[in-house]
Amino acid sequence: MREPPLLPVFGKLGVKAPVVTAVAPTMSRSAKTMATRKREVLSSHGGMALKLFVVVWTILVLAAVFFITQA
Template sequence: MRTPSLLPAFGKLGVKPPVVIAAAPTLSKSMNSAALRMRKVLSAHGGLILKLSVLVWTILILAAAFFMSRA
């Protein structure tokens, strides 16, 4: 098997170590507590919320189709 050449073909590949960015997300306290509350609600009522969201989505699509057919 042929080994690749060590010439830099698109910059210096493999010479620099990869840059690791360890930026923590900046959330305010209210956003953090809202996210925690949302997580708790979804874990407790996830199936019901999914069914209701699919129902609302279906009604919106049918309403949009109805109004587009009337126009």
């Protein structure tokens, strides 16, 4: 009968040195403008977006409760 392979060792002996990599930002120009536009839209319409999210979340929870109680 085959024996299962040994589990990896955790602790000081099993820790590998972290690999250090330097990553340069690779955002394209359109991505930067898109991020800027999204930030502006959220800053001007953030309250409305939050209220809409709360309404949608409440409807989803009520629908889930309704379908659970019908089963």
